[in-house]
Amino acid sequence: MLNIILTNTAGTPIYEQIKGQIKSAIFAGELQDGEQLPSIRQLAKDLKISVITTMRAYTDLEQEGFVVNIQGKGCFVQFQNPDLLREHKLREVEESLSAAISAARMAKLSETELLEMFKLLLKEDDFE
Amino acid sequence: MNNILELNGVSKTFAKFALKDVSFALPEGFIMGFIGRNGAGKTTTIKLILNMLKKDSGIIRVFGKDHAQSEQEIKQRIGVVMDQPFYVEEWTPADLEKALLPFYAQWDPAKYSAQLEEFELDRQKKIKAFSRGMKLKLMIAAALSHQADLLILDEPTSGLDAVARNELMEILQTFISDENKGILFSTHVTSDLEKIADYITFIQDGRIVYSDIKDNLLEKYSLVKGPLGILSPAQKKLIIGYQERSVGFEGLLDRADLREMPASILAEPGNLDEIVLRFNLGKRTHE
Incomplete structure (x- = not known):
């Protein structure tokens, strides 16, 4: 499921907005590996923008290793660079942990208490 | 990539106005917006392309062929919507078909019927009773029915409200979903129609100021x-x-x-x- 919401007020070029939102959808798992994206001309029509703008977004995404364009078949999500996705996920984990540390500081938890809590949660989750 | 339309150094001099060294190219599969003020030379350029006016110098190619030498062949494949319509107001869409049928070898009556239905145009109603938007759609229906590959629309948005403009955009984008077709439309007011243009050619006082990909401009x-x-x-x-x-x-x-x-x-x-x-x-x- 892919949603793309364009704005004319952000000052960000349209092709950048499309790229950003497709990338976000990939990172969020809304678009799966191998999933087909709308055709360039279909997406241009749906968004009421030019074909060239859409082409540019798709070409950039291909160069960055998020999608692959297969002539005559269409554009598919493909993680040519799995590290990219893993890196993004690692950053998400770091951010969540940092947020937990800030909250612990506010609650005046000690390091030991925080670690205890963390271990307990891991256990409850059957994390391996 | 082939150019569906190409002008190279086209000039035409009138008593009080001159079109000077007009050059631009529209590749197959794309939409070009031809913008400039009233009197800048847009309609003159379109008439030159269609050989309705004779150019003084320069080269004009449509579908890769000389526009004058291959005029008859080219016109079979162009759909033209001019500011001044070519039909009689007393006609109905059915009369229009009778008038156009002898001119177009590729005329498809079934396609015409389907387009009239899709555009919600009454086959038996007089054209004079149609709104500006309906008349435009009728012209487009006719162009689609003779299997045009290149649409040339002169000021299609003038007199259209936002709803009709939106409908026009949809029709044009559907047309261009076939990569072998092309659209040139002119306009003196920049309207929402430019959103869908891949290329922009900007004319001022008979000279091209800019012609390139819209996003680059x-x-x-x-x-x-x-x-x-x-x-x-x-x-x-x-x-x-x-x-x-x-x-x-x-x-x-x-x-x-x-x-x-x-x-x-x-x-x-x-x-x-x-x-x-x-x-x-x-x-x-x-x-």
Whole structure:
């Protein structure tokens, strides 16, 4: 499921907005590996923008290793660079942990208490 | 990539107006917006393409063929919607079909019926009772029915409300979903129709100011604003359509010239409306 919401007020070029939102959808798992994206001309029509703008977004995404364009078949999500996705996920984990540390500081938890809590949660989750 | 339409150094001189060295190319599969003020030379250019006016010099190719030598063959494959319609107001869409049928070898009656139905046009109703938007759709229905590969629309948005313009955009984008087709439309007011244009050709006083990918044009120019008294005369000269008001100045700037400006200047992305306005105010051509 892919949603793309364009704005004319952000000052960000349209092709950048499309790229950003497709990338976000990939990172969020809304678009799966191998999933087909709308055709360039279909997406241009749906968004009421030019074909060239859409082409540019798709070409950039291909160069960055998020999608692959297969002539005559269409554009598919493909993680040519799995590290990219893993890196993004690692950053998400770091951010969540940092947020937990800030909250612990506010609650005046000690390091030991925080670690205890963390271990307990891991256990409850059957994390391996 | 093949050009579906190509003009090279086309000139035409009239008593009071001249079209000078007009060149542009529309590749197959794309939409070009032909913009400029009334009287800038848009309709003249279109009439030259269609050989309704004879050019003085230059080359015009449609589908890769000379527009005059292969005129009959080319016209079978062009759908034209002019500001002045070619039908009689007393006619019905059914009469229009009878009139067009002998001219087009590829005329498809079933396609015409389907298009009339899709556009919700009554086959037996007199055209004079149609709204501007309905007349436009009728012209497009006719073009689609003779299997046109190139649509040329002169001022299609004039007199259309927002709903009809939106419908027109959909029709044009559906047409262009076939990569072998092309669309040239002219307009003197920049409207929402430009959103779907891949290429922009901007004409002013019979000369082409700019013809390229629309996104490149929008990235080339910035709108600049700032307080009075911060610019030197040399800096002011760089600004296209420079205007001073009691509360500050504004104008258009080639982004490459931004480094020549004081840091306090406000620069925003340009839009087509402002670009056309500023060039007209500045009356200077940039290549």
